[in-house]
Amino acid sequence: MENILEYRDRVGVPDAILLEDFESEDAFIENLRKRYCENQIYTYIGQVLVSVNPYKDLQIYTDLNFEKYRKVNFYEVPPHVYAIAENAYRSMTAENCDHCILISGESGSGKTEASKHVLHFIAASSEHHRDIDTIRDKLVNSNPLLEAFGNAKTNRNDNSSRFGKYMDIECDFKGDPIGGHVINYLLEKSRVIHQEKGERNFHIFYQLLAGLENDILSKLSLKRDPNNYHYLRQGFKW
Numbered sequence: 001m002e003n004i005l006e007y008r009d010r011v012g013v014p015d016a017i018l019l020e021d022f023e024s025e026d027a028f029i030e031n032l033r034k035r036y037c038e039n040q041i042y043t044y045i046g047q048v049l050v051s052v053n054p055y056k057d058l059q060i061y062t063d064l065n066f067e068k069y070r071k072v073n074f075y076e077v078p079p080h081v082y083a084i085a086e087n088a089y090r091s092m093t094a095e096n097c098d099h100c101i102l103i104s105g106e107s108g109s110g111k112t113e114a115s116k117h118v119l120h121f122i123a124a125s126s127e128h129h130r131d132i133d134t135i136r137d138k139l140v141n142s143n144p145l146l147e148a149f150g151n152a153k154t155n156r157n158d159n160s161s162r163f164g165k166y167m168d169i170e171c172d173f174k175g176d177p178i179g180g181h182v183i184n185y186l187l188e189k190s191r192v193i194h195q196e197k198g199e200r201n202f203h204i205f206y207q208l209l210a211g212l213e214n215d216i217l218s219k220l221s222l223k224r225d226p227n228n229y230h231y232l233r234q235g236f237k238w
C-alpha cells in the first residue's frame with residue numbers, strides 16, 4: 001500500500017509553502033505539474049489559491065462538494081475555489097466587514113469560470129425565501145446577459161471576456177444577499193468594427209442575428225452565406 005511519502009511524491013503538496021525548496025520556481029512548477037496530472041487543479045500558497053485550467057469537466061463542482069466545503073475551515077479540506085468563497089463569506093458574516101476576492105490570470109486561464117463558481121457558492125450558501133431568491137437569481141442570471149454583450153471568441157478562448165469586471169454583492173447582517181452591482185472596465189469596443197483573423201464579434205450579434213435572421217433576410221430578399229456574416233451586420237446596423 002502507498003505510504004504518505006509515496007503519495008506526496010506522486011500527487012505533490014496541497015500548499016506550496018510545504019515544499020522543501022519553497023523558494024524554487026522549478027519546484028513550484030513541478031508540484032503544480034504533479035497535481036495537474038492527478039486532476040488536482042488547485043494548490044494553495046498560504047491563503048492564495050493557484051488554479052490550473054483542466055479544460056475538462058472534473059466533477060468537482062457538484063452538490064456533494066458544495067456540502068463538503070460549506071461551514072468548514074479553509075485548512076481542513078483540499079484546496080478548492082469553494083474553500084476561498086466559504087472563507088470570505090464566513091469571515092464577512094463573523095467579522096461583519098467587507099471581503100474581496102481578486103481573480104487574475106492570462107486569457108483562458110479560467111477567471112470567468114472561477115468567478116461563476118464563487119458566485120454560485122455564495123448564492124447557494126444563503127437562506128431561501130422569496131426576496132432573497134429574487135436577488136440571488138438576478139445576480140446569477142445576469143452573467144449570461146453580460147457575457148452576450150461583453151464576451152467574444154478570440155484565438156485563445158472561445159468565450160473570452162473583453163472587459164474587466166468588478167462584481168459587488170451586498171449582504172444583510174445574516175449574510176443573505178440584498179443587492180449587488182456589476183461595474184465593467186475597458187470594454188473592448190473596437191471589436192464591434194474589427195476582429196483579428198479567426199476571432200469573432202461579441203456573442204450578442206450572432207445570437208440576435210440568429211434570432212432575427214429569417215425575418216430580416218426574407219424582408220431584404222437575401223440568402224445567408226454561412227461563411228460570411230458581412231451582409232448580416234449591415235442588416236443589423238439598419
Ligand SMILES: Nc1ncnc2c1ncn2[C@@H]1O[C@H](COP(=O)(O)OP(=O)(O)OP(=O)(O)O)[C@@H](O)[C@H]1O
Binds near residue numbers: 105
Ligand atoms: N475549472 C474549470 N474546469 C473545467 N474547464 C474550465 C475551468 N475553468 C475554465 N475552463 C474552460 O476554459 C475556458 C476558458 O475559461 P475562462 O473563460 O474562465 O477564462 P478567462 O481567464 O476568463 O479568459 P479571458 O481572460 O479570455 O476572459 C472555459 O470556457 C472552460 O471551457
